[in-house]
Amino acid sequence: MxxxxxxxxxFTEGPQERKPGEAPALMAEQPGRGGSNCSKHPDRSASWxxxxxxxxCCDECAGTYQSCPWxxxxxxxxxxxxxxxxxxxxxxxxxxxxxxxxxxLRGKGIILLIIGVVFFFMLFFVLGFHILRWIFLLIGxxxxxxFFMQIVASSANGENELPDWPDxxxxxxxxxxxxxxxxxxxxxxxxxxxxxxxxxxxNPFSFSKPVFKSLEVLGSIYFPMALIATALGFPHVFNxxxxxxxxxxxxxxxxTALVFITFVFFMGESGIQFLIGHFKYFGIFLSALLLFxxxxxxxxxxGIIYYVNQKKLSxxxx
Numbered sequence: 001m002x003x004x005x006x007x008x009x010x011f012t013e014g015p016q017e018r019k020p021g022e023a024p025a026l027m028a029e030q031p032g033r034g035g036s037n038c039s040k041h042p043d044r045s046a047s048w049x050x051x052x053x054x055x056x057c058c059d060e061c062a063g064t065y066q067s068c069p070w071x072x073x074x075x076x077x078x079x080x081x082x083x084x085x086x087x088x089x090x091x092x093x094x095x096x097x098x099x100x101x102x103x104x105l106r107g108k109g110i111i112l113l114i115i116g117v118v119f120f121f122m123l124f125f126v127l128g129f130h131i132l133r134w135i136f137l138l139i140g141x142x143x144x145x146x147f148f149m150q151i152v153a154s155s156a157n158g159e160n161e162l163p164d165w166p167d168x169x170x171x172x173x174x175x176x177x178x179x180x181x182x183x184x185x186x187x188x189x190x191x192x193x194x195x196x197x198x199x200x201x202x203n204p205f206s207f208s209k210p211v212f213k214s215l216e217v218l219g220s221i222y223f224p225m226a227l228i229a230t231a232l233g234f235p236h237v238f239n240x241x242x243x244x245x246x247x248x249x250x251x252x253x254x255x256t257a258l259v260f261i262t263f264v265f266f267m268g269e270s271g272i273q274f275l276i277g278h279f280k281y282f283g284i285f286l287s288a289l290l291l292f293x294x295x296x297x298x299x300x301x302x303g304i305i306y307y308v309n310q311k312k313l314s315x316x317x318x
Contacts, residue, residue: 040069048075093253093308097260097301104296107161113296115165116147117288142175143168145182148299152231155303156310162296185230188238190219221247224258228302234315250309257301268294 038044038058046056048066052073062068066075104113123140146166154163168174187194193215200207222240225247229237236242247254271290275283306313 047078049078050075093304094256096304096308097257100297100300100304103155103160103300104162104293108164109162109296112162112165113289113292116144116292117285119143120288120292121285138179139171139175141183142171142177142179146174146178148295149178149182149227149231151296151299152228152303152306155300156228156232156306157303158307181230182227185226185237186223189223189226190216193219221258224261224302224305225254228306229315231302232306232315246313246315249312250305253305253309257305261298261301264294264297 036046036056038046038061039055040061041058044058044060047059048062049056050068050071050073053068053071055068055070056078057069057075062075067073068075103109119140123136143166147163150163150166166174166178193212196211196215222243225243226237228234229243229246268290272287275286275290277283279286
């Protein structure tokens with residue numbers, strides 16, 4: 001994957017050294033698995049793999065009892081091994097989804113969340129001044145958009161903690177461009193719905209709930225993959241064929257992730273209602289903190305989708 005503004009791009013083949021507690025590189029090849037040819041007879045295709053030493057061998061080597069000629073372990077068909085490997089990868093994906101609940105709390109995560117909420121309230125206060133409204137909306141919006149896309153990119157690269165707040169050395173490059181990219185991705189994702197809403201504005205008695213909901217769901221399916229592509233610098237963000245093709249390649253993981261995110265926001269909404277109802281003004285701050293936490297988890301899950309499925313997506317020929 002080429003270098004981009006939002007994160008590293010140092011994907012490598014094979015096992016990678018990782019920090020304690022860091023999620024494993026799920027798509028990396030495991031050591032000692034051998035190749036597609038028999039380890040003893042290189043001119044013959046391998047049909048079996050030893051569960052103990054992981055060497056592969058042909059039918060002759062496995063023999064009648066399908067035992068390993070090197071260590072005596074049990075050999076299983078490579079086709080069965082492939083199914084087991086795919087199941088293990090799916091299980092690992094689900095574990096990473098659950099792990100995303102603790103992602104915003106690791107390292108400096110709690111401090112970053114609190115700073116983000118404080119900055120949000122400061123921005124909300126400043127937006128009350130008409131003269132400065134659009135300037136601070138661009139600066140604040142760009143800051144948050146850049147941060148959220150950094151979460152997607154760093155998670156897609158296997159990072160296990162929240163990235164630092166964006167470095168701002170150039171307002172145009174570091175704030176304005178991320179803001180335009182994020183909002184542009186949102187508009188393109190929901191463009192059919194926006195067009196329909198404009199049509200309803202011109203023809204208010206033509207409302208159709210099934211059409212409205214269908215277009216809303218379409219946009220909600222398109223947006224996550226489009227935002228992943230934007231954060232990683234994939235050049236075909238606005239190509240519906242490329243985006244929907246990518247979704248099709250990882251459909252099970254993708255739909256599971258969307259259901260998971262929906263659950264996160266459902267629980268978050270319930271929590272916000274409880275906090276506001278029981279803690280009044282302090283509850284507003286806690287609610288904003290909970291919402292910021294939920295969005296952080298959402299961006300994390302987007303990154304996980306790519307992290308686990310980068311070979312299937314093959315955006316950069318991985």
